[in-house]
Amino acid sequence: MSDPILVAENLSLSFGEVRALDGVDVTIEAGEIRCLAGENGSGKSTFVKIVSGVYVPSQGTVTVGGAPLTHHDPREAISAGVQVIYQDLSLFDHLSVAENIAINVMLHEGTRYVRRSRMHAIAREQLERMGVELPLDEPVGSLSMANKQLVAIARALSMDAKVLFMDEPTTAITTKEVDRLLTIVQDLKARGLSIVFISHKLDEVFEIADTITIFRDGRKVGDFPASELDNDSLSFHMTGREVLHKPYEREPRDDDGASTPLLQITNLTKEPHYRDVSLEVRPGDVVGLTGLLGAGRTELALSLFGLNRPESGTVTVQGSKVDIREPWDAIDLGIALVPENRALQGLFSSTSIGKNISSTRLDALLTKLRLVDGKAERELAHRTVHEAGVNNKNIDALVGNLSGGNAQKVVIGKWMATEPTVFILDSPTVGIDIGSKAEIYDRIHELARSGKGVILISDEPDEILVNCNKVLVMHEGDVIARYDDADRKAPDFKERLAKVISDPQSVRAAHQGAA
């Protein structure tokens, strides 16, 4: 065995009282794929920032390729061969693909005059190494997320990287794109490059990782062979406790026979997003909507919230036919939506928690003079942060400073405050730690038990399984499978669901065979 590429020994770092990292040892071999897992605040990001020279450790050493880092600045780490691709990718949207890839090399060579031919040569060399083709003169801003990621990887490789860290690389790209990414990663590994993924959920990257290093509360829990971990054991190691999600049970209701559904959609169509979608939400229903990226789930949810007007078909709310043209139509009808992109669409990041919460209820908070009643606003905000279990109870704190889980609790809380009859949640637990996840599930169950309806959009079969009593699987705009409560209780349901989601063609073929 050759020497390890990166050795971190006894790394510690404190921020004030908080011990962000406490005596961590990590060794990464050449040509290894490693995964760093842990909840928010577990120390994995701090670890990466020390190794890449952004933070200076209060104790411990980092050795890259046999030589210890002494200055702890990013330039030193980069020349030693450490490259980090952050989740935001750090690209320049206005500059061309070629320039984005070549800028690193040119900056470090001290280039003064830019030649387009040289820029193209650097970019082409890196892209060829990865075996991909991209339009070199296009501005990066016009590329898809997956292609942006490839540009970021090409740029990292251009600096002679020995070990490449990638922060949550698969959250924003489709399954097909993930496959392409993983192929490229395997290929890089075969050439002796080490790749370290940072992730907090069991997903595709775990499958190709050799070893998974788990962090919790600033310490390393241990190194585990990827093959020995499953969802439950990973959760256990990450949280230090057994996390059990109790599946949702819809109890039979007295009015089941007679009542009209809360929401009924019939043959709803909006090309090219989705077509002929029918579904029914009765009191107490949690309807799961799943499928690969591009299935049309989010587009359907936006239609129900007045942001993507359908072309044909009908929507009926509590028995009467409705035309939802704008979000406030939806709100008046008692429909609420937790959008897919929390930071950009769900919150006013630079305003306080309290103002975010009251934003959905301002109509109900008016005094006789039609001014906002400050006292009532604060009361509502206080009540909501407590009910929603936001960790920061100071309603004047900025929402932008909350962690993902707590920010999502604010989003859910502000919509709960409108007392919706149909609550649509689009991928509500993406990027959220396990503890907050369980609390969000509890709230969904609670709402459904009180006789309201929920539509839950999710990628994860596990999430669908513990929350929904009805499931629709979509693919490229079509509903390709439906399951009811009885299906769900079958012991092999999770496997069946996962298969339908990942291989929709099989169901389509079966349908065509039957027809």
Place this chain on the structure above:
Amino acid sequence: MKKISPFQAVMHRRATTMEKYLTVIIIVYVAVVSIKNPLFFTAETAFDMVRSGSGTMLLALGVLLVLVSGGIDVSFPAVAVVSAYLAILTVDRTGIDSLWLALAVSIAIGILLGAFNALLIHFLKLPTLIVTLGTGSVFHGLMAVVFGTDDFTTGEMPQSLLDFGNASLMTVTDAATGQRYSLTIFLPIVILAIVGVWFLLNRTMLGRSIYAIGSNEESASRLGVSLLRTKLFIYTFVGGMAGLMGIILFSELKNANPTATLIGSELMVIAAVVIGGAKLTGGEGTVLGTILGVVTIQLFQQTLVLLGLSTLWSQVFFGSVLLFSLAVMYRRQRLADRRNLVFTAA
């Protein structure tokens, strides 16, 4: 094979939307004016436009750099007046009646004041608009306090500057009236500045770093682009340009007033650069677009008379073109976003 236009072959890029819009607007306007009034296509019109547009063009090039980097500068009119007035004062007091001395002093003071802006922006981490609004006000106010209305009249102006203002590359004599029109010496200076800024922005690492900073400052600094050094360059460059422009301005006016009000002109210059396609959010902007923007302003200011309209209309025309073209551009973007179900503001 992909088809490549001649423009693309030379510039290695496609023309931006705003460049296309402006070109069309300019062609249509020129066609209308020349049909209405044959006097349009004369040396007089062309020479007048060059003379009055030179200062604006120099300032616009400086502003382009600032906008590309994601900042904004409103202090340059004050910087121009301070630098040029102090330069003329220096020439007057030392008795060395030299254009070169005046230019050197004026540009040096412009650079100094620009560096002051850059340091405040970098270390106070304040928005660039606030900093330059403040410094511009201070520079302008100090001139009024120290020098009052103590201006240099035409008789008191250094001879070298008066000569500079009158110097011409060529002279055309109108056969009918016997009047002589001259093409100002400012033209080669402006052309040199245009070529220089184009080269800087497109062919040097420094220029590309300015685009990178404007595109994403955080990412640029992660890659090792020095924010302090780049910003120092940008704001000293605008300062230097303002210093040069100040001398040109006073030479052309043939007097120098310490409180000469260029106020209001800064927004006109910024508007010219914006209409040329530079975004206030940074990362975008081209030299060609800036030239077209300045030409549009100059056309309206100099040639509306030929249509029988007072020059007061020029602001109305320019404002309308600005609103119309940007509205069309942003609306197209918004519709595209809406179709793709993107609901975030660009």
